Amino acid sequence: MGVTGIGGFFFRARDPEALRAWYAEHLGVGSVPYGMWETQAGPCVFSxxxxxxxxxxxxxxxxxxxxxxxxxxxxxxxxxxxxxxxxDPEWDMPGVGRFARIHDPEGNPIELWQPEQPA
Known part of the structure; x- marks a missing residue:
């Protein structure tokens, strides 16, 4: 199959530089000014x-x-x-992991997922 993973996530923002800085500061996602970041291998849901x-x-x-x-x-x-x-404990799924939700400064929803570790 030629696809080996997600290479980027692109979206519109009212203030791209401020939002990029927020993600870098609070979530460690991307860098300022370019948004690059090395991810760890692991599961990714495309749904x-x-x-x-x-x-x-x-x-x-x-x-x-x-x-x-x-x-x-x-x-x-x-x-x-x-x-x-x-x-919300109802979001947590045995065999999948635990979840939390936040929003970025522009109101975009972000789900945080801690995958369950194998026993």
Missing amino acids: PFPATSDYFAADRPWMLNLRVDDLDDLCARLEEAGIAATR
Whole structure:
């Protein structure tokens, strides 16, 4: 198959430089000014949702899901920075992992996923 992974995620922003800096500062995603970052190998879900899905806000056509290695620590650091991190035990899935949700400064939804470690 020729595809070996996702090479980038591109989206429009009202203030691209400020948003790029926010992602770099709070999530360690990308760098300023170019947005490059080395990712770790691991699972990646590519899944279109029905237009009527309520998994994320209906007024948003996408939700970014980021794999994390310590969900509790990251959520605590985000909350210290004034970024609300919502967790709901119903989102957690045995065999898949734990989840939290945040929004970037432009209101884009971000799901944080700590994959379950094999026993």
